[in-house]
Structure formats: C-alpha cells, structure tokens
Amino acid sequence: xxxxxxxxxxAAPNWDRYINIAESSFLPLLKGAxxxxxxxxxxxFIIGITIAVLTALFRISGIKILSGIARVxxxxxxxxxxLVQLFIIFFGLPRVGINLDPLTAGIIGFSLNTGxxxxxxxxAAILSIPKxxxxxSYSIGMSYVQSLRRIILPQATRVSIPPLxxxxxxxxxxxxxxxxxTVAEMFRKSQEIVANTYEPLLLxxxxxxxxxxxxxxxSLGQDQIENxxxxxxxx
Amino acid sequence: MLSIQQLHKSxxxxxxxxxxDLKVEQGKVVVVVGPSGSGKTTLLxxxxxxxxxxxxxxxxxxxxxxxxxxxxxxxxxxxxxxTGMVFQTYNLFPHKTALENVIEGxxxxxxxxxxxxxxxxxxxxxxxxxxxxxxxxxxxxxGGQQQRVGIARxxxxxxxxMLFDEPTSALDPELVGEVLRVMKELAQEGMTMVVVTHEMGxxxxxxxEVIFMDNGSIVERGKPGHxxxxxxxERTRKFLNLINE
Numbered sequence: 001x002x003x004x005x006x007x008x009x010x011a012a013p014n015w016d017r018y019i020n021i022a023e024s025s026f027l028p029l030l031k032g033a034x035x036x037x038x039x040x041x042x043x044x045f046i047i048g049i050t051i052a053v054l055t056a057l058f059r060i061s062g063i064k065i066l067s068g069i070a071r072v073x074x075x076x077x078x079x080x081x082x083l084v085q086l087f088i089i090f091f092g093l094p095r096v097g098i099n100l101d102p103l104t105a106g107i108i109g110f111s112l113n114t115g116x117x118x119x120x121x122x123x124a125a126i127l128s129i130p131k132x133x134x135x136x137s138y139s140i141g142m143s144y145v146q147s148l149r150r151i152i153l154p155q156a157t158r159v160s161i162p163p164l165x166x167x168x169x170x171x172x173x174x175x176x177x178x179x180x181x182t183v184a185e186m187f188r189k190s191q192e193i194v195a196n197t198y199e200p201l202l203l204x205x206x207x208x209x210x211x212x213x214x215x216x217x218x219s220l221g222q223d224q225i226e227n228x229x230x231x232x233x234x235x
Numbered sequence: 236m237l238s239i240q241q242l243h244k245s246x247x248x249x250x251x252x253x254x255x256d257l258k259v260e261q262g263k264v265v266v267v268v269g270p271s272g273s274g275k276t277t278l279l280x281x282x283x284x285x286x287x288x289x290x291x292x293x294x295x296x297x298x299x300x301x302x303x304x305x306x307x308x309x310x311x312x313x314x315x316x317x318t319g320m321v322f323q324t325y326n327l328f329p330h331k332t333a334l335e336n337v338i339e340g341x342x343x344x345x346x347x348x349x350x351x352x353x354x355x356x357x358x359x360x361x362x363x364x365x366x367x368x369x370x371x372x373x374x375x376x377x378g379g380q381q382q383r384v385g386i387a388r389x390x391x392x393x394x395x396x397m398l399f400d401e402p403t404s405a406l407d408p409e410l411v412g413e414v415l416r417v418m419k420e421l422a423q424e425g426m427t428m429v430v431v432t433h434e435m436g437x438x439x440x441x442x443x444e445v446i447f448m449d450n451g452s453i454v455e456r457g458k459p460g461h462x463x464x465x466x467x468x469e470r471t472r473k474f475l476n477l478i479n480e
Contacts (some may be wrong), residue, residue, distance in 0.1 A: 024390040135285050136326035136385075140340035141391055143308075149342055213334050232330045232372045 018202055025203060036103070040185065041172045044107050048171075049164070050115025054095035055119035055146075056126060070119070077116035083177050085109050090181040106178040114171055121163045125156035158229040164221040169215050176211075186210060189207045212214055236261045236427060237282070237396050242291035242302075244277055244451075251277045253451045259396065259444075260427040266438040266459070268449035270474055275431045276339055276443070278385060278448070279400050282429060283318040284311045316344070319389030323401040325381040327373040333384045334369040340392045352391075359387040363417050379410030385419055390421075397421065398412045399430040435478060447471045 058070035077085070090105035100108070127154050136149035179188035190207040194200045237259040244252040251274045259265050267275045280286040282293060288302040295317045300306050327336050337356040347355075354395040360369050363383040373381050382402055389397060398419065403411040415437050422428055422441045432438065438445050438459055445462040447455040447470075455468040466472045 130326075132322060132326035133328065136320075136322060136328070136388075138285065138315065139283060139314055139318070139320035139322075140388065141344040142340070144313065146343050150339065151328055158330070168403055232374065234374045 001225060018199070021197050021199055021202060022133065022206060023195075025197075027189070027207060028189050028193065029207060029210055032184060032189035033214065036183055036185035037172065037175045037179070037187075038214065039177065040103065040106055040110065040175050040183070041168070044110035044175075045114055045168050045171055047107070047111035049122075051115030051119055052118035052122050053153075055115060056123040059119070059123055060126060070072060074116045074119060077113055080114050082109065082174060083180065085113065086177055086181050102181050102183045105181055106175070106183050110174065110178075111173060114167060115175075118167050121160050121167065122156065122233050125160035126152060128159050129155050143188070158233075161222065161229060162225055165219070171212055171216055172214055176207075236296055236314040237429070238294045239282070240292045240294075242281060242293065243279070243289045243404040244274075244281055244286060244300055244419070245289050251451050252281065255451075255453060257453070259427060259429060263443040264422045264428045264430065265444045265446060267429065267431045267446045267448060268433070268438065268441040268474070269446075269454075273448040274398055275448045279320075279398050279429060279431050282396075282398055283320055284296060285320070290366055305476055318398055319392055319394035319396075320387040320398045321382070321385050321389055321400065321402045323404050325373070325378070325385045325405075327381055327384055327388070330375050332370050333365060333376065333387075333471050336373070336384055337387045337391045340388065345392070345446070347386070354389060358385070359390055361391075363387045364413070377410060378406045379413045382414045384408065386414075386421075396429065399428065400430065401431050401433065403432065403434055427447050433478070434448070435463065435475075447474065449474070 055073060056071045058066040059074075061067060067208055086106065088101060089109050090100060093100065093105075100203040133151055133155065137151045142150070175183075175185055176187035178185050179191060182188070187207055190203045194203045197203070239257050242252055242257075243250070243257040253471070255278060257265070257278075267278065277286055280297075281288045284293070284306075287306075291300055292299055292301040292303075293314070293393070295314055296302075298310075298314055298317070300310060300314055323379070328339065331339065334353065334356050334362060337359055337382060338349070338352040339340075339346075341355065342349055357366065357369055360366055361401040363386055365380060365383055365387070368380060368384075371380075373384070376384065379443050386397075386402075402418070403414050406414065415434060418428070418437070419441055430437070430442075442459045444456060445459045446453055447466070447468070448458065448463060449470050455462060455466060455471045463475065466475060
C-alpha cells in the first residue's frame with residue numbers, strides 16, 4: 001500500500017514545480033528575445049534589404065560585371081547553409097585576423113543571407129512593373145534614377161511586401177541559430193535553463209510559444225502595411 | 236520646328252522605318268495613319284527617343300540629334316523635355332493621384348516649387364475638364380478621364396510638341412469623344428501636334444497634314460481633303476476603303 005502510494009506520487013506531474021520553472025524562466029527568455037533576437041532580426045533585415053536592393057539593381061543593370069557579381073553572391077549564399085555561414089564568420093575568420101564579437105558576427109551573417117534571398121524578391125517585383133511606367137517616366141523627362149526612385153520602386157514595394165514579410169518572419173526564427181555562436185538570444189537562454197532544470201519539453205515549448213507570438217504580431221503588421229499600400233489599387 | 240531626316244529604325248533584321256523625312260511647322264497638326272505594322276507608332280516613339288533610331292536625325296526647336304553618331308543620354312533627355320507624350324494605354328502612375336501625376340514632372344525634373352506646381356496642375360486638370368477629380372487615383376477614373384489626365388501630365392512640362400500614340404484606341408466608344416474634344420482644343424490653341432490615330436473624323440477636322448504610312452515608309456502625304464477624297468496611291472485607297480467599310 002505504501003509502495004503503491006509512492007509510485008502514484010512520483011508519476012503524477014509536479015505542477016507546482018512546472019509553474020515555478022515556467023514563471024521564473026519567462027523573464028530571462030523574454031529578455032533574450034527583446035535584447036538579442038528581435039534587435040538582431042531588425043538590424044539584419046534593414047542591412048539585408050539595402051544589400052538586396054543594390055544586388056537586384058546590379059542584376060538588372062545589364063552591365064556584365066555588376067550582374068556577374070550579384071549572381072555569384074546570390075549563388076554562394078543560397079547554396080550554403082546559414083549555419084555554416086555563421087560558423088565561418090564567427091569561428092573561421094579569426095584565423096585570418098578578423099575577430100568579431102558574437103552579435104556582430106550574427107548580424108553580418110543574417111544580413112548577407114537576407115540580402116541574397118530578398119534581392120530575388122525585389123528583382124522580380126521591379127520586373128513586374130509594366131514597361132509603360134518606365135516609358136511614361138522618361139517621357140516627362142525623368143532620368144533612370146528618378147524613374148526608379150519615384151515611380152518604379154514605390155510600386156515594386158507593394159508587390160514585394162508579402163514575400164518580404166515571409167523573409168522577415170523566417171529571419172526572426174533563424175536568429176535562434178545565433179545560439180550556436182554564443183549570442184545570448186532567446187533560444188540559448190532556454191538551453192541554459194534546461195541545463196539547470198532538466199525540463200527540455202517545458203522550456204523549448206515556452207521558447208516556441210514566444211517565437212510564435214512574435215511572428216503573429218509581425219503578420220498583423222504585414223496586414224497593416226498591405227492595407228496602406230493597397231489604397232491605390234482596385235479591391 | 237520639328238524635323239526628321241532619313242530616319243531608319245530596325246529591330247534586328249526587321250526594318251521598321253526606312254528613311255523617313257518629315258517636317259512639322261510650329262502650330263501645325265500632323266496626323267499619321269496607316270495599317271498596323273506600318274511603323275507609325277515606332278515613328279512617333281523615335282521622335283522622343285523612346286526608340287533609338289538606327290540612322291538619321293531628329294531636330295526639335297534648334298536641337299538636333301544625329302543618330303549616325305553616338306548620342307548622349309543627357310542630350311536625349313534635353314530633347315525629350317521638348318516633347319509631351321500621350322500613350323495608348325495612358326500609363327498613368329497608379330500610386331499617385333491625378334494631381335500628383337500631373338505635377339510629378341515639374342517637381343522632379345524641373346524642380347518647380349510644390350505649391351506653384353500644384354496651382355498649375357489644378358489649372359491643367361480644369362482645362363481637360365477634371366477639376367473635380369484632382370485627388371482621385373487612376374483606378375477611380377474612367378479610361379477617358381485617365382487619358383485626359385495623361386494629356387494634362389504631358390502639358391505640365393510645357394512641351395514644344397505633343398505626341399499622341401493612338402490616344403483613343405483603348406477607350407470604350409462613348410469615351411472617345413471627350414478625349415478628342417480636348418485634343419481639338421489644344422490644336423486650336425496652336426499646339427504643335429503629331430497624332431497617330433485611326434480616328435479619321437479627327438484627322439479630317441483638325442489635321443493640317445495627313446501622312447499615310449505603309450511598310451515603314453511614307454506612301455502619301457497631303458491636306459486631309461486631298462488624302463481622304465482623292466488619294467493617289469493604291470495602298471492609301473485600299474486602306475481608306477477598309478476603314479470606311
């Protein structure tokens with residue numbers, strides 16, 4: 001009787017303990033997200049989009065050297081795993097005297113990665129704008145750069161918002177890879193807590209939930225932007 | 236004021252224009268007619284270098300571009316600013332309102348002060364009968380209204396010559412009249428115009444000269460009365476018969 005009692009007790013989940021761990025881990029995880037994951041994603045995305053626009057313009061420039069550079073860059077980044085890229089930048093580059101702190105290494109890796117993927121999105125968006133838009137810009141005396149900036153890119157932006165949102169959401173989740181190069185972002189925080197508590201299911205689920213909430217908020221933001229940019233299109 | 240000499244244009248092996256000569260005096264309206272594929276749209280697009288001629292020269296108001304030599308982009312832009320173009324499919328900027336479409340050129344290219352440009356833009360939209368539509372986006376306008384915005388946008392750059400590329404071909408029949416009316420008014424005000432169109436009524440009423448093109452050449456030219464009532468060339472006769480059927 002005593003033995004049976006003991007068995008039931010040990011099999012029954014210890015809810016108090018779970019709640020306790022979940023509570024005490026929430027703030028450190030949130031801090032990892034707010035201080036590292038999200039800023040890293042935002043900064044990398046801004047740099048990445050800048051690289052992407054330049055790369056897209058290189059590719060459609062019709063100048064062989066420029067489009068060649070763009071092609072090689074896209075090919076290398078898309079053809080190698082992000083994790084390997086991060087390892088090369090953080091663990092590899094010190095061999096040639098380039099020492100980067102983990103966060104910088106992460107931002108460089110994520111920016112280059114975003115730049116390559118997003119450049120194809122932006123290139124497609126630019127090419128999707130009818131030729132007549134270029135021609136009417138030219139016909140009122142605008143230069144290539146003026147046409148691009150005032151007429152083509154604003155329209156291409158609208159087209160590229162859904163796929164770019166995809167990229168950004170992927171990026172937010174990919175920042176978890178920075179845990180491997182010692183950035184103290186959310187996923188690494190959860191790993192550290194698992195090491196102390198031996199509760200992988202609880203902690204990793206908690207991390208997953210926070211990623212999901214962040215991405216859910218982002219997709220709400222995407223809807224907002226789309227609505228604003230769709231004001232000049234028949235719905 | 237506008238003249239072209241021995242203008243050639245080919246796309247690869249395809250010769251689209253073979254040696255066109257044309258002079259348009261200030262304030263005159265020249266209407267170009269001809270079957271599709273005759274090169275009339277290409278001719279018009281060569282006048283503001285949306286197509287780069289293969290050979291020959293284009294002069295507008297004292298500036299000559301000679302395409303037997305290399306022509307700089309800057310010179311092309313300078314020449315372009317003397318022309319205004321109206322497209323078959325309007326090509327309005329969809330992300331800008333009617334007024335923003337009209338003032339885009341003055342603000343971006345001529346660096347005109349924004350409030351000044353707006354004032355002029357509203358005036359131009361009123362002139363084409365759209366004073367009540369200044370803040371409408373193109374998708375909120377009918378084809379005829381869009382095309383009139385297109386005309387106002389071209390006029391905003393104070394062009395020396397207006398080029399019309401089948402401006403009514405994409406319009407529903409009941410909307411053609413409002414666009415032709417605006418064009419007629421422009422002609423009466425003394426605007427120099429080159430018009431590619433299938434609207435023979437407009438040609439008869441407004442044109443100072445009608446040019447009939449076929450196979451990349453000017454086959455016949457003359458006063459509208461002469462071309463329409465007494466065409467000399469066999470191909471002109473055939474074309475006009477087809478149109479009148």
